[in-house]
Amino acid sequence: MQNAAMNIEDKGGDQLVLHVGPQHPGSGHFRIIVTVDGDYIVGAKPDPGYVHRGAEKMAEYRDYIQNIPHLERPVIIDATGVTLPYVLTAEKIIDVEAPDRAQYIRMIMAELNRIISHLYWLGIYGIFLGHSTMFMWPMGDRELFIDLAESIGGTRVTFSYVVPGGVRNDMPTNFKERALKTFDYFEKRIEEYKKIFFNNPLMSARTEGIGTMDKKDAIRLGITGSNLRACGIDSDTRKDETYCLYDRVDFEIPTRKEGDSYARCIVRLEELQQSMNIMKQVFDLIEPGPIKQVIGGVMRGEPGEAFVRTEAARGTMFYHIVSDGEKNPYRVKISVPSFRNLIGMTHLLVGSRLADMPAIYWSLDYWPVEADR
Amino acid sequence: METFEEFVKRILTILFWFLLISPLIIFPVLFLLVPLLGIDVTLANEILTATIDPFKAIKLADRYGVGPSSTFFKVAAFPGFTFAALVATLVILYERKLMAKAQLRVGPLYAGRFEGVLQPIADLFKLLGKELVVPEKADKTFFWAAPILSLGLGAALLTVIPLSPTTYIARSEFSLLIPFAIIGFSPLVVLIAAWASSNKFAFIGGLRALHQLAAYEIPMLLSILGIVILTGSFDLMKIVEAQKDMWFIFPQFLAAIIFYITILSELERVPFDLPEAETEIVSGWLTEYTGMHFGLLQLGVYVKFYVLALLFTLLFLGGWNGPAFLPPIVWLLTKLFFVITMIIFPRAVLPRLRIDQLIRIGWAWLIALSFINLFIAVIESSLGVI
Numbered sequence: 227m228q229n230a231a232m233n234i235e236d237k238g239g240d241q242l243v244l245h246v247g248p249q250h251p252g253s254g255h256f257r258i259i260v261t262v263d264g265d266y267i268v269g270a271k272p273d274p275g276y277v278h279r280g281a282e283k284m285a286e287y288r289d290y291i292q293n294i295p296h297l298e299r300p301v302i303i304d305a306t307g308v309t310l311p312y313v314l315t316a317e318k319i320i321d322v323e324a325p326d327r328a329q330y331i332r333m334i335m336a337e338l339n340r341i342i343s344h345l346y347w348l349g350i351y352g353i354f355l356g357h358s359t360m361f362m363w364p365m366g367d368r369e370l371f372i373d374l375a376e377s378i379g380g381t382r383v384t385f386s387y388v389v390p391g392g393v394r395n396d397m398p399t400n401f402k403e404r405a406l407k408t409f410d411y412f413e414k415r416i417e418e419y420k421k422i423f424f425n426n427p428l429m430s431a432r433t434e435g436i437g438t439m440d441k442k443d444a445i446r447l448g449i450t451g452s453n454l455r456a457c458g459i460d461s462d463t464r465k466d467e468t469y470c471l472y473d474r475v476d477f478e479i480p481t482r483k484e485g486d487s488y489a490r491c492i493v494r495l496e497e498l499q500q501s502m503n504i505m506k507q508v509f510d511l512i513e514p515g516p517i518k519q520v521i522g523g524v525m526r527g528e529p530g531e532a533f534v535r536t537e538a539a540r541g542t543m544f545y546h547i548v549s550d551g552e553k554n555p556y557r558v559k560i561s562v563p564s565f566r567n568l569i570g571m572t573h574l575l576v577g578s579r580l581a582d583m584p585a586i587y588w589s590l591d592y593w594p595v596e597a598d599r
Numbered sequence: 600m601e602t603f604e605e606f607v608k609r610i611l612t613i614l615f616w617f618l619l620i621s622p623l624i625i626f627p628v629l630f631l632l633v634p635l636l637g638i639d640v641t642l643a644n645e646i647l648t649a650t651i652d653p654f655k656a657i658k659l660a661d662r663y664g665v666g667p668s669s670t671f672f673k674v675a676a677f678p679g680f681t682f683a684a685l686v687a688t689l690v691i692l693y694e695r696k697l698m699a700k701a702q703l704r705v706g707p708l709y710a711g712r713f714e715g716v717l718q719p720i721a722d723l724f725k726l727l728g729k730e731l732v733v734p735e736k737a738d739k740t741f742f743w744a745a746p747i748l749s750l751g752l753g754a755a756l757l758t759v760i761p762l763s764p765t766t767y768i769a770r771s772e773f774s775l776l777i778p779f780a781i782i783g784f785s786p787l788v789v790l791i792a793a794w795a796s797s798n799k800f801a802f803i804g805g806l807r808a809l810h811q812l813a814a815y816e817i818p819m820l821l822s823i824l825g826i827v828i829l830t831g832s833f834d835l836m837k838i839v840e841a842q843k844d845m846w847f848i849f850p851q852f853l854a855a856i857i858f859y860i861t862i863l864s865e866l867e868r869v870p871f872d873l874p875e876a877e878t879e880i881v882s883g884w885l886t887e888y889t890g891m892h893f894g895l896l897q898l899g900v901y902v903k904f905y906v907l908a909l910l911f912t913l914l915f916l917g918g919w920n921g922p923a924f925l926p927p928i929v930w931l932l933t934k935l936f937f938v939i940t941m942i943i944f945p946r947a948v949l950p951r952l953r954i955d956q957l958i959r960i961g962w963a964w965l966i967a968l969s970f971i972n973l974f975i976a977v978i979e980s981s982l983g984v985i
Contacts, residue, residue, distance in 0.1 A: 242799060242803075244799055244800070244803075250881060251877045251878055251881060252877070252878030252879060265954060265955070352950075353877075353878065354878045355878075355950035355951060356869055356870070356872060356876060356877075356878070356950045356951025357869075357949065357950035357951075358698065358702065358869075358946065358947070359698075359701055359702045359947050359948060360950075361702075362702035362703065362704055363702065363703065366702075366703055366704075422948060423950075426948075426949065426950065428870055428949050428950050428951075428952060429950050431952070431953075431956060432950060432951070432952070432953060579953060579954075579955070580803070580879060580880075581873070581876065581879050581951075581953045581954060582953070583879060584878040584879055
């Protein structure tokens with residue numbers, strides 16, 4: 227089938243059509259067809275779908291446990307962020323509830339994963355602006371958090387750790403000490419990040435006022451997560467629709483009014499600190515107890531449907547599961563934040579300069595695999 | 600899989616056996632053929648001994664006018680191309696190590712026993728082994744010409760720049776002007792490479808290089824004019840001689856800063872690496888170049904790097920002037936090392952600028968500042984500071 231996006235090629239005159247991606251150092255697993263007039267972008271047509279695997283349909287052929295490793299594939303850098311809403315939805319269908327300790331450990335894992343994902347984003351954003359040190363530093367520091375998560379989940383990135391009824395295994399006894407040591411170190415590193423990157427006049431010259439998203443547009447396009455918070459809306463699913471035990475911890479929602487690339491960056495940087503604050507509070511709240519409500523036999527959902535929204539690293543992750551009482555779910559619908567960001571990207575790119583394309587594109591933290599599912 | 604060390608060992612083994620066995624073939628051939636051609640027989644002996652005895656090799660080379668004091672040697676080896684290429688290669692290694700240290704990495708580590716010192720050689724072998732891919736729709740003549748031109752330009756820069764009062768290839772009254780005349784040609788090479796590639800990203804990179812030229816060329820020339828006013832000469836020798844008491848970086852501080860910024864821009868280094876901005880336009884004008892094509896282009900750029908760092912040293916840091924306990928060339932290379940570090944370091948701490956920002960910096964700031972600097976130079980010259 228001829229791609230509809232190709233029609234943009236027909237424009238003549240001084241305009242140049244660039245295919246940025248899927249084999250381009252600054253694209254990721256998708257293509258964006260950019261029409262430039264001089265240095266300005268006059269048309270931007272995203273062409274996603276290069277990594278579409280039909281994760282939703284495949285989920286119908288797997289049972290509730292098999293779906294956990296399957297559904298974390300789209301966003302392996304935020305593995306807990308994408309499996310947690312699935313498990314919460316599945317728990318509603320199966321009608322089990324995880325004990326408090328499991329809920330707390332889930333929060334720790336979710337926040338660790340948020341940090342891991344944000345650091346990955348930050349590293350790539352650094353290299354997208356041509357700042358190679360900002361690429362290496364977060365990628366190096368990310369390993370510390372991966373080590374922490376590995377000591378709980380057992381693998382580096384694909385943990386498959388959260389299961390219906392609780393979590394797979396308890397966390398190690400010395401985890402609190404290790405984590406606090408890492409946090410102390412990382413809080414110093416955040417200051418260094420600010421010195422070398424966020425307070426760098428050249429960095430703010432590249433990002434301030436670039437890709438400014440209007441508050442109303444953001445709501446109209448359904449943008450979620452950090453991108454929405456950068457427009458001045460303190461929306462966070464962790465507070466708006468509390469899940470796990472997020473209502474017992476106290477944390478701030480970092481917001482900025484400007485809505486430009488710089489605001490999106492600084493919001494994510496502050497979220498790193500907030501995630502660590504949440505984990506520190508959880509360490510004080512967590513008490514010994516069971517970590518799993520054991521379910522005998524094969525998990526079968528009650529006939530019916532359920533949905534849950536959570537705050538993943540990129541924004542609101544929504545799962546809707548329909549069950550007909552079989553061991554496999556009848557339908558799994560995933561609504562991912564990245565796809566909404568893609569819609570926003572087209573609006574932001576048109577009218578900006580070609581050199582601003584990476585600065586805008588990656589400031590939205592668009593993850594093609596997540597959007598394609 | 601053989602490691603790099605095993606590879607070098609294999610090459611050396613082949614070389615060893617070749618040197619051992621080849622006399623068995625070459626001796627009879629030479630002794631039979633050389634008398635027939637009417638050449639002195641002793642020459643054959645000398646050639647063979649020279650292959651393993653460097654002192655005899657120098658003597659032999661001297662006799663035929665290619666010895667260390669000859670023009671050929673100067674051009675090809677010491678102050679000339681080989682030395683510059685060696686420095687350029689070491690700069691690449693140094694840059695990688697310095698960047699790695701700034702970024703909490705180790706950098707090249709395995710080639711060579713110590714800190715990856717043989718990495719440039721390993722890179723060279725890698726590039727030599729790569730296929731030279733020429734795009735089907737490329738303008739083949741110019742596509743091939745660009746790498747050679749790039750290196751040729753880099754080498755041409757070396758001709759008139761002295762390394763010490765006695766170490767130079769050619770003397771010229773205008774040895775300051777000639778390098779800048781040649782440097783002005785280098786964006787044309789970029790444009791040739793970009794146009795011949797027939798690649799959109801390369802084309803944008805080439806256009807960016809031209810815009811960049813418009814932004815930095817004028818301030819670059821204006822910034823060195825202050826020194827010409829102070830010394831009244833375009834001769835680098837005389838300019839360095841004039842810095843016996845005071846380096847020009849003190850009376851011409853503004854010029855030094857402008858010249859430093861324009862060096863970064865000329866070399867397409869961060870924050871001015873727009874023509875090869877990776878995440879925007881793949882590799883810019885280098886996109887379609889592979890293997891040794893790419894190697895030659897890069898070598899040309901790094902030879903230019905060496906020349907511009909050398910010019911900064913000569914113009915602002917007093918060149919080879921220094922206390923007499925070390926030879927002049929050592930002082931020059933020490934200062935050169937410092938300048939090279941200064942040119943490399945922005946890459947570790949700065950992001951990339953946008954083309955409009957670069958042009959604004961060039962036209963609104965650097966040109967204005969370089970005119971102010973000219974006034975300063977005129978005042979200093981009338982007051983007799985130098």
